[in-house]
Amino acid sequence: MEQYKKLKILSPTLREKERYISFKIISEEPVVYSDLESVIWSTLLEFYGELGMSQMSLRIVKNLYNENGQTSVIKCNNKSVPKVIAGLGLITRLGESRVVFKILKVSGTIKSLNLK
Amino acid sequence: MKFFDLHVHSAFSGGTSSLEQLASTAKELGYTGICFAEYFQNENQLKKLKEEIAKASRNVAIEIYLGFEARSPNELHRLVERRKMFDILLVQGGNLKMNRLACETPEVDILTHPENNRNDSGLNQVLLKSAAKNNVAIEVNFREILLASKRTRNSIIRHVSNNVRLAKKFHAPIILCSGGISHFELRDPQIMMSMANQLGLKPNETKDAISRIPENIIKQIKEKKSEKWIMPGVRIRWNNIKN
Numbered sequence: 001m002e003q004y005k006k007l008k009i010l011s012p013t014l015r016e017k018e019r020y021i022s023f024k025i026i027s028e029e030p031v032v033y034s035d036l037e038s039v040i041w042s043t044l045l046e047f048y049g050e051l052g053m054s055q056m057s058l059r060i061v062k063n064l065y066n067e068n069g070q071t072s073v074i075k076c077n078n079k080s081v082p083k084v085i086a087g088l089g090l091i092t093r094l095g096e097s098r099v100v101f102k103i104l105k106v107s108g109t110i111k112s113l114n115l116k
Numbered sequence: 117m118k119f120f121d122l123h124v125h126s127a128f129s130g131g132t133s134s135l136e137q138l139a140s141t142a143k144e145l146g147y148t149g150i151c152f153a154e155y156f157q158n159e160n161q162l163k164k165l166k167e168e169i170a171k172a173s174r175n176v177a178i179e180i181y182l183g184f185e186a187r188s189p190n191e192l193h194r195l196v197e198r199r200k201m202f203d204i205l206l207v208q209g210g211n212l213k214m215n216r217l218a219c220e221t222p223e224v225d226i227l228t229h230p231e232n233n234r235n236d237s238g239l240n241q242v243l244l245k246s247a248a249k250n251n252v253a254i255e256v257n258f259r260e261i262l263l264a265s266k267r268t269r270n271s272i273i274r275h276v277s278n279n280v281r282l283a284k285k286f287h288a289p290i291i292l293c294s295g296g297i298s299h300f301e302l303r304d305p306q307i308m309m310s311m312a313n314q315l316g317l318k319p320n321e322t323k324d325a326i327s328r329i330p331e332n333i334i335k336q337i338k339e340k341k342s343e344k345w346i347m348p349g350v351r352i353r354w355n356n357i358k359n
C-alpha cells in the first residue's frame with residue numbers, strides 16, 4: 001500500500017503571515033470554551049459568509065483558553081485582523097450570559113502575547 | 117492614545133444600566149471619557165443629573181460628560197437656549213427635518229444615526245456641506261449594526277458606508293459611538309475602529325473618529341463654556357480691558 005509522504009515545509013517567505021489576537025471576555029457568568037467556539041464561528045460565518053471566512057484562515061487556539069482569567073486567543077492571517085476584531089464586536093451573548101470582548105493584544109507570535 | 121464614547125444612554129434616558137456600571141465598563145475597556153446622552157425634561161432634572169454624574173466620576177476615575185439628545189425641533193430650540201448648562205448637544209437623526217436642522221445649527225455637536233429607520237442614507241451633499249461648515253460630527257452608531265440582523269443589517273451597513281463616503285468627500289467630521297443603552301452594549305475602541313474600517317474608513321481616519329474628533333469637540337465645549345468666549349474666533353482678553 002502506497003503511503004502518503006509529508007509535504008516539504010514551505011520557506012518562511014512563502015508561508016502565510018499569521019497573527020494572534022488575545023482577548024478577554026467580560027460576562028455576567030463564566031463562559032465555557034465550546035460556547036465560545038460555536039458562537040464565534042456562527043457569528044463570523046453569518047457576517048462574512050463562507051468565502052470571507054475561508055480567506056481569514058481562522059482558528060481558535062483551544063489550549064490557550066484560560067477559564068479562570070476568561071481570556072482566549074484567535075489565530076488568523078495578517079490581512080484579516082480588522083475583520084476578525086470587528087466580527088467579535090457583533091457577539092452579544094454566549095450561552096445565557098451577555099458578553100463584551102476586550103482586545104488585549106495582536107501579535108505575530110504566541111510568545112509575545114505575554115499571556116502569563 | 118485617548119478614546120472617547122460620546123453617545124451612551126443611562127437608566128435616566130431609557131437605558132438599562134446605571135451611570136456607575138456604564139462608567140466602570142467604559143474604563144475597563146480603555147476609554148478616557150464618555151458622555152451620557154439624556155433627554156431633556158426640565159432644569160431640576162439637569163441639576164439632579166449633574167449631581168449623579170459628579171458622584172459617578174468620584175467613584176470611577178474616568179472623564180464623564182453630560183449631553184442632551186434632541187428628538188424634535190422644539191426640544192432642540194430649548195436646548196440651544198440652555199447650551200452653556202451642559203456639555204454636548206446631540207440631535208437624533210433619521211427624520212429628514214431633524215437631519216437638516218442639526219447640520220445647519222452651529223450649536224449642535226453630533227448628529228446621531230442619520231440613517232435610522234430610513235430607506236435612504238438620510239444625508240446628501242447639501243447637508244454634508246452644512247455639517248462641515250458648522251462642524252457638526254456625523255455619527256457612526258455601532259448599536260444599530262449590532263442589534264440588526266441579515267437584511268436589515270445589510271441595508272444599515274450600506275447606508276452608513278454611503279454616509280461615510282460622502283462625509284469624507286465633503287470633509288464633514290465623522291465620529292464613532294457605541295450608542296449603547298446597557299454596559300454590555302459598549303464596545304472596545306479597537307473593535308469600533310475595526311468595524312469603521314470595514315465601513316470604508318482608513319486606519320488613520322478610524323483613529324481620528326474615535327480619538328481626535330471627540331477630543332476636539334470636548335476642547336471646543338470647554339472653550340465655549342468659559343466666560344471669555346463670545347463667538348467662534350472672538351473672545352475677551354481680560355488684560356486688554358483692564359488697560
